[in-house]
Amino acid sequence: MTNAAATMDPAQHGAVAHSDGGWDRKIPVQTRSDRFTSTDVADFPQVTGREATWKFAPIAKFQGLLDGALDGSRLPVSVTEVAGVSSEWIARDDARIGRAGTPEERGAANAWTAFDEAHLVTISGDETVTAIVRRDALDHAERAAHTVIEAAPQSQGLVILENAGDANLTENVEIVVGDGAKLTVVSVQQWDDEAIHLASHYATVGRDASLTHIVVSLGGSVVRLNPSIHLDHEGANGEALGAYFADAGQHLEHQVYMDHDAPHTRSRVTYKGALQGEGAHTVWIGDVLIRQNADGTDSYEQNRNLVLTEGTRADSIPNLEIETGNIEGAGHASATGRFDDEHIFYLQSRGISAEEARKLVVRGFLFEVIxxxxxxxxxxxxHEAVEAELAASVRS
Structure with a gap:
């Protein structure tokens, strides 16, 4: 089965061929859950840039990560040594791999095809523990990686993925949250200016368990991090939060999928971004699916973008699919704009300069997530990194 076959269905909507012909009655699949998935890159066609999942991305900058042979050896990584946290490398055929999700696009599939071993981080014990996983010794060679983060039932933990330095990386991150567990996973992108980072995060959340997934993207030439959170057990709770700050020439993209596939699940999605400088480009796509069996769902998603200078572009697309009417609530919102003149005027009336007033607004805007x-x-x-961004240029 090919991706093209999976995403084109001539029977949809009672379609018939147009009198002009030539389009073969092909209509893209409309339902988020119907996308084709595979762990084999050969199952996906070449990326053209016209696909829905790739149409905003600067593909020429990372074509090798989609099509090329990748180095799948172990990444240089350090992990906090603390009780309740274990770290090990496991073979790609280990049964603990593949539980949280499957690639939906070629970049993630290429990483899955190429990796040799997966890095497994396990959280155990009922006392809250913090593990910092740091990757800052990569180079610009094209690489693949696979990480599994597992929270044992009833455990509590915070896992911070710190990314810095150079990189040319495509990876998959699986997150498995056991029943009754509470886990926060934070992915921080403070890469060097020329770094490329494609990442697909997949999560499965157990019964009465909770996952908070936080993304902070500041550095890198291209960062494309797409979390898919599956609330596939009753009472599961998922929160997806993001903060990003794009400078001139940067492309920061986040495609979020919240899948309600069990009764009485709850989700909140909040992503907030700021843009400044010629060619700064951010993309946020939020998909929420409330399936037929997800009675009692409570869901809301929002994206806010603050434009600081001319020459920037923020694409924001919220999508909501509801297959049952028996829900607590669901909604979405999106807004992109410049500074609120009333806020600036109020701060200036208190003796604060216009420039400092703008900085205060941006700080409050992003720090809510951080x-x-x-x-x-x-x-x-x-906080210091955002301050450095603001010091570079905040203009009306």
Whole structure:
């Protein structure tokens, strides 16, 4: 089965061939859950840039990660040594791989095809533990990686993936949250200016368990991080939060999928971004699916973008599919705009300069997400990084 066969259905909507001909009655699949999936890159056609999942991305900058042979050896990585956290490398045929999701596009499939071993981080025990997984010794060679993060039933933990330095990386990250567990996973992208990072995160959340997934993207030439959170057990809770700051020439993209596939599940999605400089481009696509069996679902998603200068572009597309009417609530919102003149005027009336007023607005806008991380040192470091971005240029 090929991707093209899976995403084109001539029977949809009672379609018939147009009198002009030539389009073969092909209509893209409309339902998010019907996308073709495979762990084999050969099952996906070449990316043209016209596909829905790739149409905003600068494909020429990372073509090798989609089509080329990748180095799938172990990445240089360090992990905090603390009780309740274990770290090991496991073979690609280990049964603990493949539980959270399957690639839906060629970049993730190429990473899955190429990796030799997966890095497994396990959280255990009922006391809250923090594990910092740091990757800052890569180079610009094209690489693949696979990470599995598992929270044992009833455990509590915070896992921070810190990404810095150079990279030319495509990867898959699986997150498995056991019944009754509470897990926060934070992925921080502070790459060097020329770094390329494609990442697909997949999560499965157990019965009465909770996952908070936080993305902070600041550095890198291209960062494309797409989390898919599957609430496939009754009472599961999922929160997806994101903060990003795009400078001139940067492309920061986040495609979020929240899948309600069990009764009485809850989700919240909040992504907030700022853009400044010629050619700064951000993309946010939020898909929420409430399946027929997901009675009692409570869901809401939103994306807000703050444009600081001319020459930027923010694409924001929320999507909501509801297959049952028996829900607690569901909604979505999206907004992109410049500074609120009333906010700036109020701050200036208190003796604050216009430039400092703008900085205060941006700080408050992004720090609302960063403050949810729960690790003081990481939050402080990210506050400083945002301050550095603001010091570079904040103009009306």
């Amino acid at each position: 403050a949810q991380i729960g690790d003081a040192a990481t939050e402080e470091r990210l």
